[in-house]
Amino acid sequence: MSWTRKILRVNLSEGSCTPEALNMEWAMQYLGQRGLSSKYLCEEVDPKCDALGPENKLIMSTGPLTGTMASTAGRYSVTCKSPLTGAIASSNSGGFLGAEMKFAGWDMVIFEGKSEKPVYLLIQDDKVELRDASGLWGKSAWETDDILHRTHQDPQIRIACIGRTAENGCLFAGIINDRHRAAGRSGVGTVMASKNLKAVVIRGTQGVGNLEDAKAFMDAVDAGKAILAENAVTGEGLPTYGTQVLMNVINGVGGLPARNMRDVGFEGAGNISGEAMNEPRASDGKPNLTTKAGCFSCTIACGRISTVDKTHFSVKDKPQYHGASGGLEYEAAWALGADTGIDDLDALTYVNFLCNEDGFDPITFGSTVAAAMELFEDGVITTEDTDGIELKFGSAEALVAVTELLVTGEGFAKILGLGSKRMCEKYAKPELSMTVKGQEFPAYDPRGIQGIGLNYATSNRGACHLRGYTVASEILGIPVKTEQTDSDGKPELVKAFQDATALVDSAGLCLFTTFAWGMDNIAPQIDAACEGDWSVESCLEAGERIWNMERLFNQAAGFTADDDKLPKRMLEEAIKSGPTKGQVSKLGDMLPKYYEIRGWTPQGVVTEETRRRLSL
Amino acid sequence: MQKSLHIDPGKCTGCLQCEMACSFEHTGTFNPSRSFIKVFTFHDEGRFAPYTCTQCDEAWCMRACPVDAISIDFSTGAKVVSDDKCVGCKVCTIACPFGTINYSQATGKVVKCDLCGGDPECAKACPTGAITYIDADWTGYDRMLASAAKSLPSAEATA
Numbered sequence: 001m002s003w004t005r006k007i008l009r010v011n012l013s014e015g016s017c018t019p020e021a022l023n024m025e026w027a028m029q030y031l032g033q034r035g036l037s038s039k040y041l042c043e044e045v046d047p048k049c050d051a052l053g054p055e056n057k058l059i060m061s062t063g064p065l066t067g068t069m070a071s072t073a074g075r076y077s078v079t080c081k082s083p084l085t086g087a088i089a090s091s092n093s094g095g096f097l098g099a100e101m102k103f104a105g106w107d108m109v110i111f112e113g114k115s116e117k118p119v120y121l122l123i124q125d126d127k128v129e130l131r132d133a134s135g136l137w138g139k140s141a142w143e144t145d146d147i148l149h150r151t152h153q154d155p156q157i158r159i160a161c162i163g164r165t166a167e168n169g170c171l172f173a174g175i176i177n178d179r180h181r182a183a184g185r186s187g188v189g190t191v192m193a194s195k196n197l198k199a200v201v202i203r204g205t206q207g208v209g210n211l212e213d214a215k216a217f218m219d220a221v222d223a224g225k226a227i228l229a230e231n232a233v234t235g236e237g238l239p240t241y242g243t244q245v246l247m248n249v250i251n252g253v254g255g256l257p258a259r260n261m262r263d264v265g266f267e268g269a270g271n272i273s274g275e276a277m278n279e280p281r282a283s284d285g286k287p288n289l290t291t292k293a294g295c296f297s298c299t300i301a302c303g304r305i306s307t308v309d310k311t312h313f314s315v316k317d318k319p320q321y322h323g324a325s326g327g328l329e330y331e332a333a334w335a336l337g338a339d340t341g342i343d344d345l346d347a348l349t350y351v352n353f354l355c356n357e358d359g360f361d362p363i364t365f366g367s368t369v370a371a372a373m374e375l376f377e378d379g380v381i382t383t384e385d386t387d388g389i390e391l392k393f394g395s396a397e398a399l400v401a402v403t404e405l406l407v408t409g410e411g412f413a414k415i416l417g418l419g420s421k422r423m424c425e426k427y428a429k430p431e432l433s434m435t436v437k438g439q440e441f442p443a444y445d446p447r448g449i450q451g452i453g454l455n456y457a458t459s460n461r462g463a464c465h466l467r468g469y470t471v472a473s474e475i476l477g478i479p480v481k482t483e484q485t486d487s488d489g490k491p492e493l494v495k496a497f498q499d500a501t502a503l504v505d506s507a508g509l510c511l512f513t514t515f516a517w518g519m520d521n522i523a524p525q526i527d528a529a530c531e532g533d534w535s536v537e538s539c540l541e542a543g544e545r546i547w548n549m550e551r552l553f554n555q556a557a558g559f560t561a562d563d564d565k566l567p568k569r570m571l572e573e574a575i576k577s578g579p580t581k582g583q584v585s586k587l588g589d590m591l592p593k594y595y596e597i598r599g600w601t602p603q604g605v606v607t608e609e610t611r612r613r614l615s616l
Numbered sequence: 617m618q619k620s621l622h623i624d625p626g627k628c629t630g631c632l633q634c635e636m637a638c639s640f641e642h643t644g645t646f647n648p649s650r651s652f653i654k655v656f657t658f659h660d661e662g663r664f665a666p667y668t669c670t671q672c673d674e675a676w677c678m679r680a681c682p683v684d685a686i687s688i689d690f691s692t693g694a695k696v697v698s699d700d701k702c703v704g705c706k707v708c709t710i711a712c713p714f715g716t717i718n719y720s721q722a723t724g725k726v727v728k729c730d731l732c733g734g735d736p737e738c739a740k741a742c743p744t745g746a747i748t749y750i751d752a753d754w755t756g757y758d759r760m761l762a763s764a765a766k767s768l769p770s771a772e773a774t775a
Contacts, residue, residue, distance in 0.1 A: 068646050069636045069640065069646055205649040207647025207650065209643070229743065290662030293630055294629035297631060297632060299633060301629035301631065301743075306662075324659070325662075
């Protein structure tokens with residue numbers, strides 16, 4: 001097994017912590033983490049509930065491989081109904097917290113209700129208690145981390161917490177663990193704040209040792225590590241440049257959107273790329289990148305630790321940001337940079353620090369700022385709306401100012417904090433919000449890369465690359481190259497990626513392993529660690545089951561085929577220049593076929609037959 | 617020929633594969649809290665440093681032990697704790713200047729690196745070569761090589 005078979009139920013209204021046996025029947029069907037916590041959510045939460053009300057639940061969950069030596073096996077998920085989208089949310093994070101939860105003996109922690117006063121949960125192996133967090137409310141995630149480490153006088157505790165944006169009601173606040181890893185998307189931090197839960201502090205000393213077949217597991221783990229080391233992406237590209245290896249690549253193939261996706265192709269991409277991060281700066285002779293960093297058990301190490309030039313305008317008088325901290329990854333660099341037309345690497349790095357310090361999603365934030373910049377340039381809003389900030393595309397000063405404003409939750413921050421959909425609706429320009437189901441696009445243009453557009457449209461948590469990363473096939477040729485501007489075959493490709501990804505997430509592994517690993521590398525690791533039959537086929541079936549279950553939650557929440565759509569800009573405004581000039585998204589050609597191969601009605605409804613086939 | 621664990625912190629990414637390999641070898645569980653090698657994170661400096669016993673020749677822990685529970689494994693040079701003899705008095709943990717021998721609540725004994733009998737699991741698990749197991753007389757070899765390379769007249773002259 002490798003599950004601890006134990007979950008912790010924390011009722012914040014009553015202030016109680018109750019251990020429970022893990023439902024192993026569900027574990028056999030949904031494996032762990034994203035899949036299994038979503039099953040609990042679907043069983044226990046009304047999909048129509050107010051995401052920020054006490055009836056929503058927040059579930060932190062590990063996978064059966066979390067805490068083992070399988071490469072990248074340190075991940076955990078936060079699952080709840082999202083306040084940003086109203087759909088099911090499951091945000092995944094690396095770092096060290098997930099493994100620590102497992103070492104303390106817990107597969108999952110379910111938070112329900114709402115505490116009267118701010119509290120934090122302290123887990124020390126079997127000993128669990130809620131403690132007063134009044135003194136932590138109003139503190140950033142970094143300050144909270146510092147204070148809790150001091151309070152407990154234990155450098156080995158691991159902490160997940162929210163920053164001030166979550167407390168201020170920003171709808172895209174995340175949960176920060178280990179200072180710069182984040183369950184970042186869909187506003188899971190906002191849900192945590194709505195429950196008056198400030199932090200989760202964990203120290204585990206029990207380890208993970210109950211492997212089904214230890215020798216077979218270590219053989220599979222060693223084989224997997226060797227494949228990652230030899231692969232060009234996981235063995236070289238990601239360790240050298242992080243995910244930022246993509247900036248120049250995606251720009252080069254006409255897939256990089258810019259300026260709120262008005263353009264495709266960004267002239268400043270090279271300045272904010274992985275290559276630029278590794279180059280010594282003209283100003284102080286040091287590179288932006290200080291070192292690469294691995295999450296728990298990760299043999300890839302795509303994580304970036306960066307330092308901003310001390311004389312840069314953004315940090316000049318702020319010595320607290322002169323040290324090294326979590327640096328830019330590709331999505332953040334795109335959203336904060338290309339999408340706002342800003343190519344100032346140090347400014348973006350500083351803003352990224354603030355995203356970590358106060359726990360908010362750089363993708364949604366950057367895209368919302370980009371939409372606000374378009375509103376500003378079109379004259380829909382003026383400096384009277386923006387607290388005096390000249391919100392022009394390309395202005396690093398404006399980005400820095402608006403980010404510092406967001407953290408305060410004052411003035412224009414109240415509107416920015418709603419995300420681009422609500423903001424653009426407020427200013428009667430809904431077409432300027434680049435979202436699906438209310439969540440902002442990541443860094444790949446659905447016109448220039450067709451499959452990813454279908455994936456955005458159908459993603460169960462709103463626009464997201466991590467639900468079905470067809471870019472691997474359409475651009476990088478993994479596992480096989482498909483033509484990026486073709487729509488033929490993309491429904492099948494999207495379904496295959498979505499199902500496989502659901503399973504990888506549910507195991508506790510990082511999706512980035514799949515640049516090198518196929519399911520035939522992953523299934524043997526799960527099968528050796530866990531009881532039950534985890535063949536390639538049963539893994540893929542579990543992935544498909546998880547996908548459909550999430551869809552059923554959304555259906556019950558009121559989502560229909562009408563929500564599987566892309567903004568008009570993607571469907572009607574052709575790319576103006578570059579290698580993908582003239583392209584629009586062919587979503588209308590792909591969606592019917594996608595519904596058909598999913599076993600859904602032409603209206604996108606999961607059929608009885610499909611439910612039966614997947615035991616749903 | 618004896619070998620030494622050699623640590624190059626510059627190559628460490630902080631992934632803890634070494635801690636898991638160590639704990640799995642010695643306890644059968646993946647459990648960093650029971651690893652004999654520890655990776656330290658210096659967050660503000662952006663640095664990681666694995667650290668464990670250097671197997672001193674004149675080992676303070678061995679000299680301090682009042683019951684002779686620590687002995688030399690002559691095949692590897694490791695100073696090894698005998699669980700049969702150790703009474704858990706912790707005097708060795710005070711004597712060690714590096715803090716690399718510690719008491720374990722789980723066993724009631726002190727624990728330290730034993731070089732896995734000459735095939736250290738941490739070195740095998742490390743994905744970046746930050747931990748290697750090399751000729752004990754030549755732990756400076758790579759740095760000497762790097763310095764020697766710098767002493768070459770110029771790249772053109774040797775091309």
